[in-house]
Amino acid sequence: MSKKKAAKSGLTERAGDFAKNIWLAGLGAYGEAYDEMTNQQKSITELPQLFKELVEKGAGIESSDQPAASGKRSGKKRSKAQATLSAGKSLLEGESLEQRIRRMREGLSLNWPTAQPPSEIQQLEAKIDRLADELASIKELLSAQQLSSAKKTSPRKAKTASKAVSKKAVQKKSSTTKVKAKKTAVKKRQKPNQR
Amino acid sequence: MKTKDRILLTSLTLFNDEGEPNVTTVDIAAEMDISPGNLYYHFKGKEAIIEQLYLAMEKDLNDILQAPLTDDLDAENIWLYLYVVFEQIHKYRYFYRNIADILGRYSKLNLRFAKLLNKKRQTAAATLGILVDNKVIDQKLIDSGAINNLSDSIAMLLTYWMSYTEIGQRSDINPVLSIHRGVFQVMSLVAPFLQRDYQSFYQECRVLFEALSSELD
Numbered sequence: 037m038s039k040k041k042a043a044k045s046g047l048t049e050r051a052g053d054f055a056k057n058i059w060l061a062g063l064g065a066y067g068e069a070y071d072e073m074t075n076q077q078k079s080i081t082e083l084p085q086l087f088k089e090l091v092e093k094g095a096g097i098e099s100s101d102q103p104a105a106s107g108k109r110s111g112k113k114r115s116k117a118q119a120t121l122s123a124g125k126s127l128l129e130g131e132s133l134e135q136r137i138r139r140m141r142e143g144l145s146l147n148w149p150t151a152q153p154p155s156e157i158q159q160l161e162a163k164i165d166r167l168a169d170e171l172a173s174i175k176e177l178l179s180a181q182q183l184s185s186a187k188k189t190s191p192r193k194a195k196t197a198s199k200a201v202s203k204k205a206v207q208k209k210s211s212t213t214k215v216k217a218k219k220t221a222v223k224k225r226q227k228p229n230q231r
Numbered sequence: 232m233k234t235k236d237r238i239l240l241t242s243l244t245l246f247n248d249e250g251e252p253n254v255t256t257v258d259i260a261a262e263m264d265i266s267p268g269n270l271y272y273h274f275k276g277k278e279a280i281i282e283q284l285y286l287a288m289e290k291d292l293n294d295i296l297q298a299p300l301t302d303d304l305d306a307e308n309i310w311l312y313l314y315v316v317f318e319q320i321h322k323y324r325y326f327y328r329n330i331a332d333i334l335g336r337y338s339k340l341n342l343r344f345a346k347l348l349n350k351k352r353q354t355a356a357a358t359l360g361i362l363v364d365n366k367v368i369d370q371k372l373i374d375s376g377a378i379n380n381l382s383d384s385i386a387m388l389l390t391y392w393m394s395y396t397e398i399g400q401r402s403d404i405n406p407v408l409s410i411h412r413g414v415f416q417v418m419s420l421v422a423p424f425l426q427r428d429y430q431s432f433y434q435e436c437r438v439l440f441e442a443l444s445s446e447l448d
Binding site for chain 1: 294295307310311312314315318432434435438439
């Protein structure tokens with residue numbers, strides 16, 4: 037019987053008779069409760085207190101006396117219960133909850149971009165790079181070619197834009213608006229090219 | 232950080248802390264130590280800020296909801312996943328607290344949110360489906376009708392949990408606890424359908440939640 041076997045184990049010597057009895061009672065209760073739980077699926081509300089105790093008890097037994105726990109009736113059932121608890125289904129054991137939450141958080145934000153096929157992203161990136169290069173060279177070309185024509189158009193624009201301002205300001209402003217006008221001229225010409 | 236982003240962040244904090252209707256653009260500018268004119272340069276009024284914040288929330292939540300569901304989904308992952316979802320909801324709690332009012336005022340957002348809500352439902356249903364396949368949920372206890380029903384309940388819970396729990400509650404409640412409450416509530420919805428092997432998982436959730444409640448409250 038399990039009582040005899042447990043009595044022989046090293047646990048008894050360490051903790052004495054009193055502790056042994058408590059341990060045995062716990063083990064017995066564990067087996068009893070587990071039978072009850074598996075045989076007739078009880079209503080959920082009745083279980084938690086019991087289960088809480090059992091989990092604590094199980095953890096205590098596991099750390100204090102490994103071989104004794106694996107003997108006989110209740111031991112076998114416990115190992116099954118243990119397997120269930122530790123197979124990635126346990127919140128209370130293993131790594132800290134904060135760590136696991138952080139990993140899930142990271143996983144979600146990291147997973148998301150890779151959810152699309154990476155090749156597709158690479159293709160798109162390559163395309164963007166090519167377009168950016170093309171755009172840069174076109175810009176250069178245009179700014180060199182259109183410098184003179186931009187100069188022709190800019191004074192008129194600058195005048196209309198700064199009519200209300202005093203003459204000194206006009207002179208200052210016209211130089212800045214010239215640059216702006218140049219840019220818009222370049223942009224205007226670029227657009228049809230891009231298409 | 233750019234001024235525009237700082238405005239959004241400050242607005243979010245103020246909305247969450249003081250309630251969106253009580254915060255004006257002047258308040259936001261004052262909190263940031265910038266002139267209302269500067270703020271106006273970036274956002275033409277509160278409506279524009281709320282719209283931007285809504286879009287940010289939508290993106291955050293969409294990213295999470297569309298994240299690929301792995302096949303080896305188990306109970307623990309679901310718990311962690313729910314935690315992250317509730318964390319997001321908590322981040323934008325001003326919106327969820329005041330959802331009917333805000334959507335009523337900003338009709339543009341109404342349609343968008345309807346879509347988001349639909350996505351919540353779909354993700355819930357897809358997740359439940361995988362859990363059935365993985366035998367975490369007992370297929371004898373659930374059918375497609377029940378899955379739809381349960382998905383509806385979960386989507387509703389995700390959406391209205393904030394306003395529900397904050398009725399008559401102290402304002403200084405620990406945010407982590409309020410997130411845990413939501414997670415536990417969803418787990419409780421699913422619990423009756425769990426396979427026998429996973430009943431113990433729900434008990435763990437319960438133990439954890441009780442422990443956290445007494446610790447954090």
